[in-house]
Structures are given as C-alpha cells and as structure tokens.
Amino acid sequence: MSSLGKGIAPSTTGHPMVKAEGVHKSFGLAHILKGIDLEVNPREVFCLIGPSGSGKSTFLRCINHLEKISAGRLHVDGELVGYRQKGDKLYELKESEVAAQRRNIGMVFQRFNLFPHMTALENVMEAPVQVRRESKAVARERAERLLDRVGLGDRKGHYPAQLSGGQQQRVAIARALAMEPKLMLFDEPTSALDPELVGEVLDVMRDLAEDGMTMIVVTHEMGFAREVGDSLVFMDDGVVVEAGHPRDVLTNPQHDRTKSFLSKVL
C-alpha cells in the first residue's frame, strides 16, 4: 500500500517501540495500574481490550505522558518517557522536552477533540506549522495529501461541526499523521460513533497497519482486533490478565475473567 504512513521510520536499533516495566498509576487513593509489563515491537498492531475502568485508557495516556506514572519505567523507542535518568536519580523533563517527545507519538481520541475553530485542513496543518515550524505551503501540501488519503479530499474547508463523527475521526487521524509519528495511539477511536460510521474509520486504521505503522489500539472492536491485530492484551483491574495472538486469546481464552468478558462482548 502507498503513502499513508510514508514518514514511518523503521526502528533499526532492534529495541521495542514501547517497553513498560512494572508501571503503576494512582489517582489519589485510586490505584488504577498495578504493575504493567509489556513490549510493543515496531510495525506491530497491539490491541488492548478489557472492561471499562480496567486501566487500558490510562495506560495509553501514560505512553505520551498525558498522565505521569507513579512507579516503574516506561520507554518509547528506547527513551524514558517524561524523565531523564542520571545515575540512580530521575529528573523530570522540562515542558519543552516532554513536548518534543510527544511529537513522535500520534494520538487519536475517543471524542475526536478536533479544534472546532479551524477547518479540517487547518486542523491537519496546525501542528507541523506551529511545532515543526514548517512553511505553510509544505504543510498544506501534506495535509491535502493526508485528507485525500482518508477519503476527505472534498471536505478540506469544512469545520468539524459540519462533518459527521466518522469524518471527524478520520480528520483526527490525518492530523496525528501530519507529524509523521513513529507510534500511533488509538483511544477507543470508534466508541463515540454511530454503528454505520465505524467501518470507515476502521478501514483507515487497517490501511495504516498495512503500511507498517506501529499502533497501540484500545478498542471494543473484537473483529478489528482479530483481523488486524498482531498481539492482544486483556486487562482487568489494572493488571494484564492475558496476552497473546488475538486469534488465540479471542477464540481460546485461558482465564475465567477473560472468558466471562468475551462471552459478553462477542
């Protein structure tokens, strides 16, 4: 397939794209993540499933430091997220350094979060122009190409309020891709969509996966996970209950908790 993820830099160093070691996260007294260990390899489509409140979205948000982890280590492309280690001491990164780390990680939200005061094209151009200081002409050229690619070439001048949910989410994907990230995070990208609009978003994601983009997808779309996913993790109550190839986990779950969850959603 062609150019959706043209900027994907294949990791040559051999280390995993994401590596979590004993990641904990608490909000006050609520202990949300209770020791997550996992690895996501380059070009892998990694699906996270589980009941709501299981911590899968929280974990996703830790990966680009929207949430600070309370314990453990989290690496993206070999780099510690949000901190710098000197000897045995951890130093918090400055705001600008955190921002720099996030440039390489695209994120797609459940509720799209497009900028409502900008057109579809302006939404996609915003980060390259503002963050990477690209010229408007270059940013516009890529934004148009990306919007064409997600099938919205004729909606460039529309404001988000003038687009359907599925169209908005496809613009949001194009917006994230405009920064040419090496990792894409999807936080239940189809959960806020009408059922007949889910397909058009999943098609774009499938396309992206075929292009070799590394993707971590929190989803309730078991069909997508089975068909596109390379690995799948079932999370419950802040821990990884079961992990493996999607087909194995979905058709032959080992744990009772996984079985009972799947019996409700499949």
Place this chain on the structure above:
Amino acid sequence: MTDTVDKTPAPTVPPEQIKAIPVRHYGRWVAGAAVIAILVLIGIAFSNAKINYGVIPDYLTDGTILSGVWHTLYISVLAMVLGLVLGVILAVMRMSSNPVTSTVAWFYVWFFRGTPVLVQLLLWYNISLVFPILNLGFYKDEMNQVMTPFLAALLGLGLNEAAYMSEIVRAGIQSVDEGQTEASHALGMTQGKTLRRVVLPQAMRVIVPPTGNEFINMLKTSSLAYAVQFNELIKRATDISSTSLAVVEMFFVASIWYLILTTVFSIAQYYIERRYARGSSRNLPPTPLQRLRKNLRLFGSFRRPEVAR
C-alpha cells in the same frame, strides 16, 4: 428493490387545508392598550414639564460637548484596553499552580471589585497623600504633577475594570473542553502555544459578549471621572449648565450622546461575536443587513408570482 413503501401510489388529490377560527387573545389587546396609554401619559408629562427642549439640538453639536464626547470615548477605550490586558494577566495568574501568584490575583479581584469605583478614582487622584514624591530612579517628580485628571481616571477605571475582566477571561478559559488541551499537548504543542492557538480562540466566544457589556458599561461609568476633574461628557455638560442654567437640558444632551455611543458599539459587538462564532454552529445566521437585502429581493419577485407557472 425490496422497498415496498415507495410503491404505494402517492395521493393525487392534495389534502384539504384546515380552515379553523383561531383562538382570540383578548388579554393581549387589553395589555397592549394599557402599555400604550401609560407611554402616552409619560410623554405628555415630559412635554408639559418646565424643560426647554428647544435648546437641546443646539447644544448637541456644541464644541464643548463634542470635546466631552471625545474625552469620554478615549478614556473608555484606554481604560478598557488596560483592563483587558491586566485582566488576562490576572486570570492566568489566578489559574497558575504557583500559590503566591494565584493568591495575589484573588486578593486583587477581591479588593478592586469590592470597593466603589468612585473611591478608587478619588484615591488615585489624591495618591500624593500617600506618596508625595514619585521616584522611579530614572524619573523623579512631585506626585501632584504626575497624577493628572487623565491619569487618575485611567488608573481608577482601568484597574477596576481589570478585576471584572479577569473573572470573565477565567470563565472563558475554563469553558474550553479539556480534550482540546490534551489534543494540543499530544501533538507536541507547549503550554503557551496551546493557550494562544487552541484555548484562547475558543474562549473568545465566551469572553466577547460580556466584554461588550463591560465596554458599554464603561462608556457610562467613565462619567464618574467627573469627580477627578477629567473633562468627559458629564463634566462638560455641567460646565455649560453652570453658566446657562439649563441643567436638565444639558443632561438630556449628554444622554443622547451616550445613547449614540452605546448604539454604535452594540452594532460593532454583534459583528465581533459573529467573527468568533466560526465553527461553533453549522451555518451562521445572516446579518440584519443580509436579511434586509434578501427580503428586498423576495419582495421584488412577489410582484409576479404567477409568471413562473
């Protein structure tokens, strides 16, 4: 295909239009008549009053009055600008995680919102009681020389306005969905850039309408600068009436000018609000001018409605 609904033949005879006798609203007629009667009585009372209406048109364009209008206008604009800039700073201070800055901002709003503007104006005007000498290091002078009526009016009105504006700006910033900040951060934008490019433009939609109100308020509140000898409209009007003895007439003249100013800025406010409503609704409603033009066009086509058939 399998669609059976469309196959049913459409009714060839259009349904008969309902011709019912509408409900009579007698109460409305009575209320309307009563209101008109009261208005007429008020009008008669005013026209019989010992007010020399004849002098009002003459004084409307009097040089002294026009200079008062100009002073009112520019002190209002300058005080509003000062209030706006300081208000944004105070709002950001108030929301910062630094406890010192947020407490200072809270205290500022508490004080300047809690005391009368008139007192604040007089306090600035008499600041030489507290600081007889102004010494900035590079500049030194007697405070009495520095604190002109203009400066006292600007500080009194502007610093008071800042307290109100900071609350308006803060409400605007807080009205923007948190997901917007997250999306912006996820794209690698910094705190400041997020505020400038994403949050403030959306907050403007909430900030602009009350700011317009504040400005229209300011046009009238600036009349208090009369107390510090600033030559605004009310001061000028009373200057004239002290010699011509046309006291009430001059207040009428001033009020007409206030009405003109507030009307002009209300119209401006309407268009500014439209500008910041971009993207918030699918289609902006037409402006009154556009509606008028459309209606005129429709009116033109009404003359030959049957020609098209």
